[in-house]
């Protein structure tokens with residue numbers, strides 16, 4: 001089956017060769033994009049959708065979420081709004097509720113969160129374990145995550161459970177727990193922060209997970225200055241996420257990590273990837289943290305991603321549009337930079353920005369022939385309306401791997 005989407009007012013492809021096109025059309029064939037060009041030259045297809053001059057973007061790629069949880073932390077949020085500061089300790093509340101929930105309920109709730117994200121234009125997402133924190137419950141979280149998300153990250157190193165020695169728990173994460181989750185995950189993460197895991201413990205987790213063949217990412221520099229960025233770059237992590245407190249040396253490390261990367265080269269031959277800095281605007285607002293310096297990072301040549309960080313503690317939203325709006329209005333990014341970070345940037349953080357037409361691992365996060373047909377049509381003639389009309393629901397239609405979801 002093929003579908004023609006035509007009369008697209010603004011097609012923001014985030015593909016280097018295609019750029020942003022006016023009066024464009026796209027043909028989807030099965031799960032892939034088969035043709036992109038001017039609407040006047042569009043070929044026939046089995047079905048046609050008239051965009052009526054509206055904007056079309058790649059679907060959002062949400063590269064950082066924590067969707068496998070039960071329970072409610074409204075009281076913690078209210079206390080924060082009354083002046084308390086966020087601390088890692090709140091994670092334990094979600095751990096208790098998550099352990100007590102049935103498989104059925106955990107799965108149903110996670111699926112509901114994915115559906116909520118898709119209804120707002122997210123077409124590819126990662127999620128993490130991290131509210132199990134023992135072998136049985138981390139394995140269960142990983143298994144459930146693998147049924148609801150496109151990619152799964154092992155975050156056994158989220159918090160040291162009450163009553164456990166931090167080094168003994170780190171040892172468990174690196175051995176028995178890692179073995180238990182390994183069939184379900186392709187990434188590992190560590191919360192390298194005061195109140196969570198220190199740099200030595202974090203390094204041990206990253207080394208063990210790297211040796212087990214997992215890609216790496218780090219929760220770093222969220223609550224204060226620290227070693228998260230340094231560890232992430234040293235280990236060649238795909239991303240370091242939060243990055244609220246960065247020294248000049250941290251920015252230089254991230255920038256240097258991209259020195260072998262040519263963003264203007266054809267997709268698939270851009271060179272050596274560095275560590276993506278993932279900014280989490282909704283989390284920064286919900287924790288009243290200083291906003292991550294997204295513009296400074298972009299200006300320094302760092303590839304950035306924008307993600308929701310949807311979780312019950314610091315960022316209970318799956319709205320990537322809200323994150324993009326905030327990144328423009330409050331972090332100083334242009335609309336194009338913010339949309340890029342929430343699409344191509346997320347794909348880069350998940351290692352899915354390129355992919356051969358034939359191998360089934362289609363690229364996501366940008367629109368080009370052979371890429372996965374993940375498209376997001378707005379109720380507006382341009383992506384600028386995401387920031388120009390903050391808070392207004394903007395999703396008109398969503399295609400995920402060629403299937404119309406909204």
Ligand SMILES: N=CN[C@@H](CCC(=O)O)C(=O)O
Pocket residue numbers: 066088090091094191219222283309311312313314315
């Ligand atoms: N910072 C660590 N982990 C989550 C928050 C987890 C929680 O508080 O439940 C985050 O990314 O913000």
Ligand SMILES: [Zn+2]
Pocket residue numbers: 064065066219309311
């Ligand atoms: Zn997180």
